[in-house]
Amino acid sequence: MSGKLSANEKPQDVPCPDRRRFLKSALGAGLAVGATTAVGAAEPPPAGTARVRVGLIGTDGHTGVILGTIPRLPGVELTAFAKSLPEDDVSSLKRSKAFSEKTRVYDHFEQLLEKEELDVVAVCLPYYRNAEASIAAARRGLHVVSEKPVATTLADLAALKEAVGRAKVRLTSLMNMRCFPPYRAARKAVQDGLIGEPILLTSQKSYRFGTARPWFYKDLKTYGGTIPWAGIHSIDYMRWTSGRKYLRVSAWHGNNDHPEYPGFQDHAGVLFKLDNGGTALTNLDYLRPETAPTHGDDRLRIAGSEGLLEVLGADNRVTLITATDGPRELELPEPVDFFADFLAEIAGEKEHLISQEDAFRLTEVCLRARDAAETGKWVDL
Amino acid sequence: MSGKLSANEKPQDVPCPDRRRFLKSALGAGLAVGATTAVGAAEPPPAGTARVRVGLIGTDGHTGVILGTIPRLPGVELTAFAKSLPEDDVSSLKRSKAFSEKTRVYDHFEQLLEKEELDVVAVCLPYYRNAEASIAAARRGLHVVSEKPVATTLADLAALKEAVGRAKVRLTSLMNMRCFPPYRAARKAVQDGLIGEPILLTSQKSYRFGTARPWFYKDLKTYGGTIPWAGIHSIDYMRWTSGRKYLRVSAWHGNNDHPEYPGFQDHAGVLFKLDNGGTALTNLDYLRPETAPTHGDDRLRIAGSEGLLEVLGADNRVTLITATDGPRELELPEPVDFFADFLAEIAGEKEHLISQEDAFRLTEVCLRARDAAETGKWVDL
Structure with missing residues (x-):
């Protein structure tokens, strides 16, 4: 339109x-x-x-x-x-x-x-x-x-x-995904100061491609690209759990294994510079074998100045290591509907847990990240 | 010099x-x-x-x-x-x-x-x-x-x-690290065609900073930077296990938590375009809490056209999922001295398992990746 x-x-x-x-x-x-x-x-x-x-x-x-x-x-x-x-x-x-x-x-x-x-x-x-x-x-x-x-x-x-x-x-x-207990627990841990200042954020979204994906995934123009479509979740939850902002982005994406969906990107990598000088990366793929035990394998890791936390979405788990205490698992809150x-x-x-501003801003960040991948250049956010 | x-x-x-x-x-x-x-x-x-x-x-x-x-x-x-x-x-x-x-x-x-x-x-x-x-x-x-x-x-x-x-x-x-059994097993699995064509490579090196790091880590000029110093391992083992080559690189790095080592980078992220159009990312940090159960937490993941393998270095394990078989653990070979x-x-x-050409080439790739982080621009390799 x-x-x-x-x-x-x-x-x-x-x-x-x-x-x-x-x-x-x-x-x-x-x-x-x-x-x-x-x-x-x-x-x-x-x-x-x-x-x-x-x-x-x-x-x-x-x-x-x-x-x-x-x-x-x-x-x-x-x-x-x-x-x-x-x-x-x-x-x-x-x-x-x-x-x-x-x-x-x-x-x-x-x-x-x-x-x-x-x-x-x-x-x-x-x-x-x-x-x-x-x-x-x-x-x-x-x-x-x-x-x-x-x-x-x-x-x-x-x-x-x-x-x-x-x-x-x-x-x-x-x-x-902001509603999911592990990400809510991660956000609370950061807000409670358990890992100090978030410095290095990494995340993953890996999914099965499936056997009956609709027609509009065949063209970047109709599905929007894997970064805005799937990456928006991890790009959002890295930012939302850490409280950091994105300043610049570079990215790469491609389609190596889905010739029948020529405009689809079956993988992508996105690299951000954060507002505190930190770094964030997300890797995305639709290469997960159909034999895998779960449809998806979402992950989040935040390395901070005082600790480290890690979400394994497929296991519904968050582990935390702090400067003073070895690994422990975080208790999870109730999910939000x-x-x-x-x-x-x-x-x-x-207040709804997704502000209107964030709904727009994350879309913009992801569209610019997609453009960064298409042009092979860093893009200011 | x-x-x-x-x-x-x-x-x-x-x-x-x-x-x-x-x-x-x-x-x-x-x-x-x-x-x-x-x-x-x-x-x-x-x-x-x-x-x-x-x-x-x-x-x-x-x-x-x-x-x-x-x-x-x-x-x-x-x-x-x-x-x-x-x-x-x-x-x-x-x-x-x-x-x-x-x-x-x-x-x-x-x-x-x-x-x-x-x-x-x-x-x-x-x-x-x-x-x-x-x-x-x-x-x-x-x-x-x-x-x-x-x-x-x-x-x-x-x-x-x-x-x-x-x-x-x-x-x-x-x-x-090419000598370590999990990476050797990963390379063999790729060479044996178990995961098809490697498409998305991701890796991690995360370490404790320690309490008595020598003086030369205080200046990028004397320690060389975290990407060439530590990242060279993961940048090497992504390439060596997958058999892919790097074409372009973008990167970001910084020091958020080590003011007493002002020229040190306590974290970095590196993004590569591969020779087959695929993508590789590595994340590096010296933010691992001293309370962590191991000094390091090295990882490698290769998503291919026919399967997925993952090395958890701290556990000395490689897991494999193929298009036809669910997760299994790979047997590890003997380590190489x-x-x-x-x-x-x-x-x-x-033949020694590191060619002279690779010793030079990986150094060059890492120095250019460091420059990519310093300049905030993509660099051709």
């Missing part, structure tokens, strides 16, 4: 000024404990309580994160759903408990936005189309959960920021 | 044309099994067998690799030793079994080279002085084992290559 919108174009709709208050009332009962998976099975909302009307746009990405939460939150309903493409087979998706007989299904997201009264949309289209749908939703005053990256070009990102800012809606990105946490902020109950 | 030598300067001495034959005779008996630690305790050389006369120059670096081997090889003797500095306390070094009452000790390596008849020298000076001593030894026709990096500037490296080439002696570098392996090549018995 790059270039389709001018930055000065006016939104087609203005957000309802009462929406935040409305959502607060709707979510009050259900979200009091909404930030954890301890949320119980859904009960009908108390009499007189308004509903939260969710629209799901698209068949791709982490639809399960949204659909898994809805049935557990009283008062939250999947009002409508739009396919990525009219020919999408959505029979398995519709077996989710979030779907009810009342959930209306559309072939095109534009129809959904035109015809439905909604509060929140989740956008899970092929990645290059997400910004377009998020902008359209924002212009109708809807809060947006976008699959990451929230845009696949810097021009789309600028248009999205403009539309969201103008509509004064809240956008978050599905950087949901990503979508419930977002709805809780909208209801005015708490 | 940069700039002290012109490239056209003639060597002060020419190598003895019979030296190789001489060494072959001397080493024949002792080195028949010299490439492994299975070498038995030293026995007196058979009557009439010539000796191999070793000179050790310097008190720093991995002197133990040389001193540990000498007593186990019949006919190989530590003829002479020169301190790094006249005031060096060498009492503990002299407790090595390699020292005998006959071993002569000098305050300066120049005296040692002037006065002794030797066959081989091992050079373990503060790193910036190694090229100078190696050049002087080469000019006297001596084979050289140099601590790595073999030079700390590109100018020194060029002068060293010229001197060694002209004298037709053999130089090796103490990149002795680095110095015995070098002497065996000189005796004409086998």
Whole structure:
């Protein structure tokens, strides 16, 4: 959609000024404990309580994160759903408990936005189309959960920021690894000063490519590139757990083993200079053998001035060595329910763990890192 | 010593044309099994067998690799030793079994080279002085084992290559991690085709800084930088195990926690583009807490088109996952005795596992990687 919108174009709709208050009332009962998976099975909302009307746009990405939460939150309903493409087979998706007989299904997201009264949309289209749908939703005053990256070009990102800012809606990105207990434990350990100043950050995302990856992974333009698509998680969690910022980036990526997906990058390496003079690296690959015991092998390591911590995602473990104590395993907190946490902020109950600024900033960092790999040059961030 | 030598300067001495034959005779008996630690305790050389006369120059670096081997090889003797500095306390070094009452000790390596008849020298000076001593030894026709990096500037490296080439002696570098069983097993697995084409290489060297690091680590000019000094191991073993070559490099390094060693880099990250379009990264740090269970935490991971292997150096383990089989541990070969392996090549018995070309090339790659970190630019290799 790059270039389709001018930055000065006016939104087609203005957000309802009462929406935040409305959502607060709707979510009050259900979200009091909404930030954890301890949320119980859904009960009908108390009499007189308004509903939260969710629209799901698209068949791709982490639809399960949204659909898994809805049935557990009283008062939250999947009002409508739009396919990525009219020919999408959505029979398995519709077996989710979030779907009810009342959930209306559309072939095109534009129809959904035109015809439905909604509060929140989740956008899970092929990645290059997400910004377009998020902008359209924002212009109708809807809060947006976008699959990451929230845009696949810097021009789309600028248009999205403009539309969201103008509509004064809240956008978050599905950087949901912040919800995972090991990364939360790592962040807390850093905040508690257990490793001193973070200096060297390293991370890994390694995954199976799988046997039925959709068409849009065949072209960098339609899937966005492995750095913005997969790397955004590790690039985010290195930054979020350490509290450091990225100043410059260099990167390399390539496709050595997937000729049938010619525009796909099956591996990448990214190197950052940090704001304190430290260094961060992430390595990404879709080369994990199908025989491996887990789908993914995510890792994080932070070497600090006073200690060292390491997350082994596949084992759901964090180990810590400090200047005074040998290795020990950190206790893990409860996981956070990503979508419930977002709805809780909208209801005015708490801050969602992904700020809108971070949703945009991490997208920008990753798009520039991808450009650094494409150009073979360092890029300022 | 940069700039002290012109490239056209003639060597002060020419190598003895019979030296190789001489060494072959001397080493024949002792080195028949010299490439492994299975070498038995030293026995007196058979009557009439010539000796191999070793000179050790310097008190720093991995002197133990040389001193540990000498007593186990019949006919190989530590003829002479020169301190790094006249005031060096060498009492503990002299407790090595390699020292005998006959071993002569000098305050300066120049005296040692002037006065002794030797066959081989091992050079373990503060790193910036190694090229100078190696050049002087080469000019006297001596084979050289140099601590790595073999030079700390590109100018020194060029002068060293010229001197060694002209004298037709053999130089090796103490990149002795090639001798370690896990890396040898990894290399064999790649050569046997178990992981297909290596695509993404990652590695780590993480060490304790320690409490009594010598003065020359305080200045990049005297220790050479963490990338050439420590990174050369992982940069070498990524390349050696995978069989890939480096085409371009970007890097970053810094000192965040060692103000008392202002020119030291306590961490670094290096990113390479490979000759097959693949990617390699290494992360280096001297931030490992003193409480850690091991001094170092070396790692290697190679993701290939048909499998994945991973070395955990601290555990002395290699795990392999292939396209057809889930994780298994590789059997490890016997370790190689680095110095015995070098002497065996000189005796004409086998090829030493570090070619002279690699000793030079890896130094060059690391010096250029250090420059990439200093300039913040990609560098062609």
